[in-house]
Amino acid sequence: MVILSILILNKAGGLIFQRDFNEGLKKLSSNDYLVLAGTFHGVHAITSRISPVRDSGGGLEVLESDRFRMQCFQTLTGTKFLIFAEPNQPNIDVVVKRVYELYADYVMKNPFYQIEMPIRCEAFERNLVAYIKPKQ
Amino acid sequence: MTIYSFYIFDRHCECIYVKQWHQRDRSFRPTSSASTVDSPVTLSSDQRSSTSSKLQNDVHPTGRGGRLSVQDDAKLVFGVVFSLRNMVRKLSGPDDSFISYRTGSYKLHYYETATNLKFVLLTDVKMNNLKVVLHQIYVNLYVEFVTKNPLSPIEHPGGEGVAVELFEMGLDSFIVNLRPHPPLRRIQTNLVLNREQYRIDIKVS
Numbered sequence: 001m002v003i004l005s006i007l008i009l010n011k012a013g014g015l016i017f018q019r020d021f022n023e024g025l026k027k028l029s030s031n032d033y034l035v036l037a038g039t040f041h042g043v044h045a046i047t048s049r050i051s052p053v054r055d056s057g058g059g060l061e062v063l064e065s066d067r068f069r070m071q072c073f074q075t076l077t078g079t080k081f082l083i084f085a086e087p088n089q090p091n092i093d094v095v096v097k098r099v100y101e102l103y104a105d106y107v108m109k110n111p112f113y114q115i116e117m118p119i120r121c122e123a124f125e126r127n128l129v130a131y132i133k134p135k136q
Numbered sequence: 137m138t139i140y141s142f143y144i145f146d147r148h149c150e151c152i153y154v155k156q157w158h159q160r161d162r163s164f165r166p167t168s169s170a171s172t173v174d175s176p177v178t179l180s181s182d183q184r185s186s187t188s189s190k191l192q193n194d195v196h197p198t199g200r201g202g203r204l205s206v207q208d209d210a211k212l213v214f215g216v217v218f219s220l221r222n223m224v225r226k227l228s229g230p231d232d233s234f235i236s237y238r239t240g241s242y243k244l245h246y247y248e249t250a251t252n253l254k255f256v257l258l259t260d261v262k263m264n265n266l267k268v269v270l271h272q273i274y275v276n277l278y279v280e281f282v283t284k285n286p287l288s289p290i291e292h293p294g295g296e297g298v299a300v301e302l303f304e305m306g307l308d309s310f311i312v313n314l315r316p317h318p319p320l321r322r323i324q325t326n327l328v329l330n331r332e333q334y335r336i337d338i339k340v341s
Contacts, residue, residue, distance in 0.1 A: 025227050036223060043219045047239050049204075050212045052140035052158065052258050057240020064235045064265075065224045084227075 003095060003132045004068060004084040007033070008103070010116045011078030013041025017119040021132050024068060025084060044072065044080070071096055079103075095132070102127050139311050140242060140258040143213055144278070144298065147252035151210040152295040155307065217246055217256055235267055247271055253278075269314065277306045 004024040008017035015037035020027070028036070044059040051057070063070040064087065071092040073081045081099055085092055106124035107113055113121060144153040204212070217234075224234040236245045238261055245257040247270035255270040281303040282288055288297035 026229060028226065032226065036226065039219050039223060043216050043223075046212050046216050047237070047244075050209055050216065051239065051241045052156075053241045055241065060237050060239050063220065063224075063237040065228065065232050066235065067228045067232045 001095070001132065002086045002089055004086065006084070006099060006128070006132075007037060007082040008119065009037050009041060009080040009082065012116065013038045014116070016117065019125070019128070021129070024086065040072075040082070041080070044074075073100065075100065098131060099128065102131065137263060137314070138260040139263075139314065140260070141209075142258075142273075142307070142311070143210055143254075143256040145214050145217075145254040145256070146292055148291070148293075149214060149218070150293070151207070151214060152292040153298045154206055154210055155304075156206065157311070213244075213256055213258075214254075217244070217254060221246070221248070236265065245270060247274065249274055266314075269310075273307065273310060277303055277310065281306060 002024075003021050005020045005022075006017070007015060010016050015034050018030075018033050048056045048059040058074065060072055063072070067087065068084050069087045069089060069092070071083045071085070073083075073096045075081075081096055081103075083092055083096055083099065085095075102124060106127055107119050107121050110121050110123075113119070138158055140158050141154065141156040143151060146152045220237065221234045224232055233248065234246055236243060238244075241261070243259050243261050243263055245259065245263075245266040247255045247267050249255075253274070255274060257266055257270060259266065281300055282292075282298050285297065285300060288300070292298050
């Protein structure tokens, strides 16, 4: 499984978690990641607005480019999980679901975590890395 | 397999051509609510300049429920495409290119030429990658009928010289031909079934 990177955005479009797992995407400065998250938050809102059919089924879900494929999952509370994978990676849905579970278990159930703030939970990162094993 | 709309943006970030096939309901515009599935709505340059100011005033101020005019839609599409393209380039280098994105209800395909012309096609979610198709539209229709047209200006401010008859006809027939042929799989399964029955018959006898 080749997952390149995972970003988590809070409901206001602020970046609360970013981690690279494999080579493939360029390293950006933390400020650039914040800008990127904010931009994506806006774009996500617009994509549901420009839907040509009446019931816009939410915003952007999958983005494809030559080098990667990004899956965006928005929870009911507005938190967004962005998972960057290789273009032909199958079953990203499963990964997204599992990451959400880990988030629920190790971030939301952490009594010291302040909601909407950057995630600094060691257990979350440890379990995330264990699940998404970096390519050997 | 539905194709909703097609946009061309020039290198000055201006929408120079719009065509919509399956219109969503725009109740405030009598022209488009009257238009059925098979009558596409196109904005040529002269139409647009005369109607755009009126349309912009007609946009519903209500948030999610309000529908936008064709022009405002085009601006939003451009904004999305431009931001995503920059995002992709920032993340994985300047030679990577944004191909498409999908939401729950539609899919947007994108192709950019070396001269920064941007071709955008909105289809339903089941459509495969249409980058090749957009490239074909550029090479076989845009270059042939718009760029090579001696009467057409070099730049196309306000869509001038793009909505020519040949280009529109070509585009229409091209899009119609994109619709898939009837599937062959059902016939094949029938054949297999028949063969099995035949085999069973032989065994019995």
